[in-house]
Amino acid sequence: MFIRYLFYYNTGAEHAREYYTCFLIEKAMSLDNIFVISIIFQFFKIPGKYQHRVLFFGIIGVIIFRAIMIYGGTILINKFAWLLYIFAVILIATGIKTFYVSHKTFDIQNSYIYKSIVKNLNITPNLEGDKFVVKRNNKLYFTPLFISLVLIEAIDLVFAIDSIPAIFAITNDVYIIYTSNIFAILGLRALFFCLAEIVERFSYIKYSLALILIFIGFKIFIHHYIAIPAYVSLIVTITLLLFGIIASIIRKNMIDH
Numbered sequence: 001m002f003i004r005y006l007f008y009y010n011t012g013a014e015h016a017r018e019y020y021t022c023f024l025i026e027k028a029m030s031l032d033n034i035f036v037i038s039i040i041f042q043f044f045k046i047p048g049k050y051q052h053r054v055l056f057f058g059i060i061g062v063i064i065f066r067a068i069m070i071y072g073g074t075i076l077i078n079k080f081a082w083l084l085y086i087f088a089v090i091l092i093a094t095g096i097k098t099f100y101v102s103h104k105t106f107d108i109q110n111s112y113i114y115k116s117i118v119k120n121l122n123i124t125p126n127l128e129g130d131k132f133v134v135k136r137n138n139k140l141y142f143t144p145l146f147i148s149l150v151l152i153e154a155i156d157l158v159f160a161i162d163s164i165p166a167i168f169a170i171t172n173d174v175y176i177i178y179t180s181n182i183f184a185i186l187g188l189r190a191l192f193f194c195l196a197e198i199v200e201r202f203s204y205i206k207y208s209l210a211l212i213l214i215f216i217g218f219k220i221f222i223h224h225y226i227a228i229p230a231y232v233s234l235i236v237t238i239t240l241l242l243f244g245i246i247a248s249i250i251r252k253n254m255i256d257h
Contacts (some may be wrong), residue, residue: 022180066252208244
């Protein structure tokens with residue numbers, strides 16, 4: 001919220017709206033990321049006292065990889081404007097697909113990354129305290145803590161492929177894109193232990209996100225004919241997210257009673 005006001009006072013209301021829209025979209029789209037991180041921790045039986053360590057180093061990776069993706073994407077879009085239309089197709093296709101997919105899930109044992117790690121690295125069968133790597137018989141062995149960190153970073157990159165194109169459709173200001181991305185993710189990771197317990201309760205959020213992605217995709221296609229202001233995108237985003245949250249709460253109350 002503080003960053004939003006900084007944008008408002010330093011660059012004007014339009015940039016503040018763009019920042020807040022990007023922030024909300026990234027925040028909402030990262031909820032599934034929280035769900036998958038929880039699955040990874042459960043799979044490797046990572047206790048809470050070590051999860052903080054994995055999340056901390058995971059954030060460092062997010063800051064670096066998101067910077068590369070966002071700055072690289074900005075350069076490409078500035079050079080090849082038609083890439084936005086490819087992003088639009090991806091967003092619309094992802095939005096439509098979301099209606100038919102029950103939940104984003106992650107089959108760890110059958111994932112390419114997990115198989116590659118197990119095949120090519122020496123892995124310890126159990127945790128070694130809070131260590132990512134240990135040395136035995138002059139050989140390096142990687143712990144389940146390390147594997148969970150690598151998988152979390154990989155999953156974030158996969159989710160970024162969905163979220164970053166959506167943000168580019170809102171603004172081409174790299175500073176707004178990057179700060180909104182990072183602060184949205186930082187907020188979610190900080191609240192991970194609370195959100196991991198409740199994220200599944202908001203079952204209709206995915207439909208809100210699907211409609212937001214479709215809206216943004218069409219916005220790209222029509223921007224040469226109809227310029228949709230940032231405040232309209234913000235209103236649409238907030239409205240759809242609120243509908244998803246309210247519908248989820250109503251559904252849960254009906255099931256409980």
